[in-house]
Amino acid sequence: MLLISPPAAKPCEPPAGVAKLAGALNARGISCTVLDANLEGLLSLMLKPQTASDTWTRRAVKNISSNLAALRDPRTYLNPDHYNRAVRDVNRVLEASIREFHAILGLADYHHQQLSPVRSSDLMFAAEHPEENPFYDFFKIRLPEILEKTFSQPPIISFGGRQERPSTVLRAGSGHPSGFVGISLNYLSQALTTFAMIGFIRREFPGLKIVLGGGLVTSWMKSPVWKNPFGGLVDRLIAGPGEGPLLELLGVKGIGHDHVTPDYGSLPREEYLSPGYILPYSGSSGCYWNRCSFCPETAEDNPYVPVPPELAMTDLGSLIAKTDPVLVHLLDNAISPAFMHALANEPPGVPWYGFARIGKELTDGDYCRQLKRSGCRMLKLGLESGDQGILDRLQKGTDLQTASLVLKNLHAAGIAAYVYLLFGTPAETISEARKTLEFVVAHGDAITFLNLAIFNMPVCGHEAREYETGHFYEGDLSLYAAFKHPHGWDRRAVRRFLDIEFKKHPAVSVILNNDPPIFTSNHAAFFSRS
Numbered sequence: 001m002l003l004i005s006p007p008a009a010k011p012c013e014p015p016a017g018v019a020k021l022a023g024a025l026n027a028r029g030i031s032c033t034v035l036d037a038n039l040e041g042l043l044s045l046m047l048k049p050q051t052a053s054d055t056w057t058r059r060a061v062k063n064i065s066s067n068l069a070a071l072r073d074p075r076t077y078l079n080p081d082h083y084n085r086a087v088r089d090v091n092r093v094l095e096a097s098i099r100e101f102h103a104i105l106g107l108a109d110y111h112h113q114q115l116s117p118v119r120s121s122d123l124m125f126a127a128e129h130p131e132e133n134p135f136y137d138f139f140k141i142r143l144p145e146i147l148e149k150t151f152s153q154p155p156i157i158s159f160g161g162r163q164e165r166p167s168t169v170l171r172a173g174s175g176h177p178s179g180f181v182g183i184s185l186n187y188l189s190q191a192l193t194t195f196a197m198i199g200f201i202r203r204e205f206p207g208l209k210i211v212l213g214g215g216l217v218t219s220w221m222k223s224p225v226w227k228n229p230f231g232g233l234v235d236r237l238i239a240g241p242g243e244g245p246l247l248e249l250l251g252v253k254g255i256g257h258d259h260v261t262p263d264y265g266s267l268p269r270e271e272y273l274s275p276g277y278i279l280p281y282s283g284s285s286g287c288y289w290n291r292c293s294f295c296p297e298t299a300e301d302n303p304y305v306p307v308p309p310e311l312a313m314t315d316l317g318s319l320i321a322k323t324d325p326v327l328v329h330l331l332d333n334a335i336s337p338a339f340m341h342a343l344a345n346e347p348p349g350v351p352w353y354g355f356a357r358i359g360k361e362l363t364d365g366d367y368c369r370q371l372k373r374s375g376c377r378m379l380k381l382g383l384e385s386g387d388q389g390i391l392d393r394l395q396k397g398t399d400l401q402t403a404s405l406v407l408k409n410l411h412a413a414g415i416a417a418y419v420y421l422l423f424g425t426p427a428e429t430i431s432e433a434r435k436t437l438e439f440v441v442a443h444g445d446a447i448t449f450l451n452l453a454i455f456n457m458p459v460c461g462h463e464a465r466e467y468e469t470g471h472f473y474e475g476d477l478s479l480y481a482a483f484k485h486p487h488g489w490d491r492r493a494v495r496r497f498l499d500i501e502f503k504k505h506p507a508v509s510v511i512l513n514n515d516p517p518i519f520t521s522n523h524a525a526f527f528s529r530s
């Protein structure tokens, strides 16, 4: 089987989804190859020869190798100006590399000026015209090469001491290789290129079966109006964790929620744009709180499945020994108190960061210091609002006194706080938004980084039915419903408030300036020296 992580997403750490699938397949003796087409595709565009018509682009193209080296060098992260310049120059090269396409590409984004990733007809168009995709020159060479390598040796499955070649894999395809290609589609910025690659594989390798899963596919399939528009193009779509369904496809049954240790072994180690290897790890899927009204996890009713903390610690120990990371990125929607205690009691020996809920554990200053000693470099905290009424309406389960104490404790312990705020929720008006501003100003010393988001109404949440206007604002695969704000506090008004009032406040602008451009929270822990 070939597993692919498609472009475009931030190329700073290996893709966790395909590593988990690889772990599940390898544990059952099913050979698979993993392709980080995102990293390879972006690098191929950055490094291709190109001419430039303006001074900035000329300089950026000329310095691309030294800027890539700088982003992989820890010393660059001691000098934010140097880092910022290198990031912006690399991004500039990417933008320029596809100027003949009607699209915009950067280190964290890809969007087409005419084709939408949430319109199934546009995705089908991308599949029918793969040569119109900016990554075509990359994948038209790389895919045949890796498919040849992957499928020239029929895989052997071993289980129960027996070794077999499953008939599903060996089905002959008139001279074409047969087998499975799995693609992990997580972000909208990956969708158009994913379908261009699928179209190419379909055309050139008709004997292969294509399986599509990942976070974005899960969200699409959980929509109340979901009807599969990709029949005939994609053989199987998978919602939720893909390990069990994939193994079933390959003839291994009864996997359920069996624990899987990710396998990063076939992904590159040195080429990601970070000052060393970042090891991503999920101690759970879903969310143990699962109540916030604005959250897709709640709206999609994704089940909470934790890895038992002792198993997670064993995983981390073995993955750290194998990959020698400089940072562990915990991908949990919210690190559970039990997992956090395990990390505090048994430091993994490498700095780590991730999302945590603002809860009573962190009101204990000694415990925060213990976390710091365990390597906790930064916690991402969904505060959302500085108004208690809004937090209650959002069913956030947070009270502002606790939030205040947690921020002070983390600051005193030397743990950076990356605080997420959400504006424009149905109950909010400008008065509540101003309370959020007041809260941030009052805690400015303890907030290291800020993320400001404007509310989107999840299409499958119960509130969508209450407020929606009946039209999806972009396409049949839109994850969000158009909604009319009950108090007129719409996106335009919120944006104006953020630009004119919120971001201009000196206490806020100083925090916003800390944020690493483009890579934001993925690189923030490297700048959080306390």
Ligand code: SF4
Pocket: 287, 288, 289, 290, 291, 292, 295, 296, 297, 298, 333, 334, 357, 382
């Ligand atoms: S804590 Fe975070 S992930 Fe969990 S339901 Fe709330 S917003 Fe969603």
